[in-house]
Amino acid sequence: MRSKTKRESSSRLIQSRALLSLGLIIGSVLLLLCLGWSITLGAADISLQTIWESLFAFDDSLFQHLVIQTVRLPRVVTGAMVGASLAVAGAIMQGLTRNPLASPAILGINAGAAFAVVLTVFILGSPPLSVYSIAAFIGAGIASVIVYGLGSMGRGGATPLRLTLAGAVFTTFVGSFTTALLITSQDTLDQIRFWTVGSLAGRDWALFIQTAPYLLIGLVGALLLARQITTISLGEDIATGLGQNVVVVKGLAAIVVVLLAGGSVSLAGPIGFVGLVAPHMVRFMVGQDYRWILPYCALVGAILVIIGDMMARIIIRPQELPVGVMMALIGAPFFIYLARWKVDR
Amino acid sequence: MSSTNAKHNWWILRIGRFSYKLDKRVLPVFLVLLVLGIVILVTSVSYGAYDITPIEVINTILGLETNERFQLVVWQFRLPRILISFIIGGALSVSGAILQGITRNPLADPGILGVTSGASFAAVASIVWFQTPATYLPFVTFAGASIMAALIYLLAWKGGSSSFRLILVGIGLAAITGAVTNIMIVFGDIQQVQQAYVWLAGSVYGRDWGHVRSITPWLLILLPMAILQARQLNTLSLGDDTAKGLGVNVEWQRGLLLLISVALASISVAVSGTVGFVGLVAPHITRRLVGPAHEGLIPASALLGGVLVMFADLVSRFVIAPSELPVGIVTAMIGAPYFAYLLYKTRNQ
Numbered sequence: 001m002r003s004k005t006k007r008e009s010s011s012r013l014i015q016s017r018a019l020l021s022l023g024l025i026i027g028s029v030l031l032l033l034c035l036g037w038s039i040t041l042g043a044a045d046i047s048l049q050t051i052w053e054s055l056f057a058f059d060d061s062l063f064q065h066l067v068i069q070t071v072r073l074p075r076v077v078t079g080a081m082v083g084a085s086l087a088v089a090g091a092i093m094q095g096l097t098r099n100p101l102a103s104p105a106i107l108g109i110n111a112g113a114a115f116a117v118v119l120t121v122f123i124l125g126s127p128p129l130s131v132y133s134i135a136a137f138i139g140a141g142i143a144s145v146i147v148y149g150l151g152s153m154g155r156g157g158a159t160p161l162r163l164t165l166a167g168a169v170f171t172t173f174v175g176s177f178t179t180a181l182l183i184t185s186q187d188t189l190d191q192i193r194f195w196t197v198g199s200l201a202g203r204d205w206a207l208f209i210q211t212a213p214y215l216l217i218g219l220v221g222a223l224l225l226a227r228q229i230t231t232i233s234l235g236e237d238i239a240t241g242l243g244q245n246v247v248v249v250k251g252l253a254a255i256v257v258v259l260l261a262g263g264s265v266s267l268a269g270p271i272g273f274v275g276l277v278a279p280h281m282v283r284f285m286v287g288q289d290y291r292w293i294l295p296y297c298a299l300v301g302a303i304l305v306i307i308g309d310m311m312a313r314i315i316i317r318p319q320e321l322p323v324g325v326m327m328a329l330i331g332a333p334f335f336i337y338l339a340r341w342k343v344d345r
Numbered sequence: 346m347s348s349t350n351a352k353h354n355w356w357i358l359r360i361g362r363f364s365y366k367l368d369k370r371v372l373p374v375f376l377v378l379l380v381l382g383i384v385i386l387v388t389s390v391s392y393g394a395y396d397i398t399p400i401e402v403i404n405t406i407l408g409l410e411t412n413e414r415f416q417l418v419v420w421q422f423r424l425p426r427i428l429i430s431f432i433i434g435g436a437l438s439v440s441g442a443i444l445q446g447i448t449r450n451p452l453a454d455p456g457i458l459g460v461t462s463g464a465s466f467a468a469v470a471s472i473v474w475f476q477t478p479a480t481y482l483p484f485v486t487f488a489g490a491s492i493m494a495a496l497i498y499l500l501a502w503k504g505g506s507s508s509f510r511l512i513l514v515g516i517g518l519a520a521i522t523g524a525v526t527n528i529m530i531v532f533g534d535i536q537q538v539q540q541a542y543v544w545l546a547g548s549v550y551g552r553d554w555g556h557v558r559s560i561t562p563w564l565l566i567l568l569p570m571a572i573l574q575a576r577q578l579n580t581l582s583l584g585d586d587t588a589k590g591l592g593v594n595v596e597w598q599r600g601l602l603l604l605i606s607v608a609l610a611s612i613s614v615a616v617s618g619t620v621g622f623v624g625l626v627a628p629h630i631t632r633r634l635v636g637p638a639h640e641g642l643i644p645a646s647a648l649l650g651g652v653l654v655m656f657a658d659l660v661s662r663f664v665i666a667p668s669e670l671p672v673g674i675v676t677a678m679i680g681a682p683y684f685a686y687l688l689y690k691t692r693n694q
Contacts, residue, residue: 101513150685154692161509165452166688168516172456172621173681176674179546183539184668190535197527272520322531328524332517336500339513
């Protein structure tokens with residue numbers, strides 16, 4: 001027992017349990033700082049003090065307070081939520097498939113959700129907000145079943161190459177349908193072109209409140225499953241040997257992934273690579289135990305998206321890049337790095 | 346000049362020191378494809394908003410028809426785009442056949458490997474920023490695709506190239522160029538953006554003789570080169586060690602073939618955007634028909650790929666008539682299920 005703990009702890013940056021807990025607190029503080037910093041940035045610079053006042057002594061006659069409450073706060077909170085959800089979803093997928101390249105974007109789940117949303121907008125015109133998330137869940141669910149099914153056939157199971165190929169082809173396939181819809185309807189295209197590349201611009205509370213419950217359920221569910229996911233990530237044989245019902249756990253975890261990825265897509269469009277990058281950064285810090293990986297992932301993912309969004313707004317001021325583009329530019333080199341150095345055949 | 350080898354199912358063509366060994370199955374397959382191609386060509390030309398009967402189409406093409414309207418519709422509107430479909434289908438198919446040979450991976454395809462995303466990125470950028478005329482686009486896309494291929498090769502290099510890393514690195518690089526293309530899409534004027542979308546989806550709409558002329562010379566050089574390299578390709582597809590043992594300079598040969606393959610993919614992107622999955626599907630079907638030897642595979646897959654895209658083009662105009670889909674969407678609808686089937690077939694490898 002002792003030697004096992006020793007081996008486990010040697011592969012991570014943060015060694016003791018007390019430090020791990022402290023790290024979570026520090027991470028939360030960092031996240032809050034990023035949130036605050038992000039709110040200050042914009043067409044009109046707002047001081048941290050004004051933000052504080054608008055939160056705790058709101059005065060609706062002040063323009064800056066209104067801007068904070070209706071524009072900037074919902075945007076950053078949405079970003080944090082989306083980042084946390086995607087990162088946790090990515091971590092679970094990597095754990096379950098034992099595949100370091102798994103993530104909602106690479107495996108086509110984002111594309112499936114995006115297509116479902118585009119199709120809904122195309123058919124219904126301007127549907128009520130709640131429809132977006134339902135469509136996204138259905139799309140994400142179907143996509144994950146198809147891609148996992150295709151990628152895991154055969155004796156070798158879900159190898160990184162086969163799963164990634166299945167995801168890439170599914171993305172292309174569904175993407176061509178999405179394009180077909182967008183080409184035939186200029187209205188649909190104009191309405192959601194920003195959304196299709198992943199963006200936090202113009203997100204308000206109404207949309208957030210529609211989707212947040214699903215994401216919260218997903219996050220809580222993920223934390224509850226953390227222990228079982230750790231066991232499965234050691235190998236399904238081991239998990240079965242330890243008396244775990246692998247099928248049930250995998251099914252539940254898949255539902256969690258669909259809730260998290262589908263919800264994120266309906267909020268901010270398909271944002272890639274957060275789900276890939278964040279879990280790897282976290283594993284480097286805290287090791288292989290998903291009870292620590294998942295909460296850390298939530299924090300790191302949220303911070304990543306907030307920072308990505310800030311960069312996207314600063315780089316070509318006064319215009320802004322979609323955060324999805326920003327994350328791809330940061331994350332794709334990381335994917336190549338993993339494919340080249342970290343993946344064994 | 347030519348002799349039949351009774352014992353084996355091969356024809357061997359000899360011209361001096363040069364010999365070319367052809368599977369006997371190639372000839373009937375070629376003839377059937379040719380007939381099929383002509384039938385689709387005539388049907389495709391005769392179908393449209395202004396209907397012309399197949400007989401009239403044949404007469405117009407042969408110059409027996411004097412109706413000026415027919416001549417205009419057939420020669421100016423329909424024939425060029427259908428020829429373009431045929432040409433890019435052939436180019437993509439040969440490009441895929443070569444890639445599958447040199448990576449020894451049945452799932453390789455210029456689209457999946459990310460080469461076409463480099464080409465299409467270069468094209469979109471040069472269209473949006475520099476308004477490049479069509480004649481120069483093949484050069485632009487070739488440059489984009491070559492840089493992409495070189496990057497993929499370099500980044501996947503780790504004491505040798507493995508098809509596994511080539512594919513994954515290709516997917517990663519395609520994500521980066523895709524992100525930059527997205528920037529252009531988000532900030533473009535909505536009209537331009539819609540055009541860019543059509544282009545990215547792969548379309549032969551409104552292609553004219555100028556487009557045909559701009560890529561034909563490339564094809565006339567590249568296709569014979571590919572056919573002449575068939576034997577080296579056979580050797581390479583046996584594996585590096587065997588190829589070296591047979592006296593082939595493996596890295597040089599592979600580099601040359603990769604260059605041919607990239608050039609073929611990029612000329613097709615230059616005129617029609619990204620038409621996906623042809624390079625994957627066509628060589629596969631052809632391999633089933635004529636066997637794996639590249640001497641027969643390359644010309645036959647060129648023909649089959651051409652017929653396939655011509656057919657896809659006909660379907661793309663038919664499905665939502667009077668409007669039309671980009672042809673790339675139809676090839677994706679045919680190709681992706683086929684890819685799924687391939688993943689299933691190779692599941693235990």
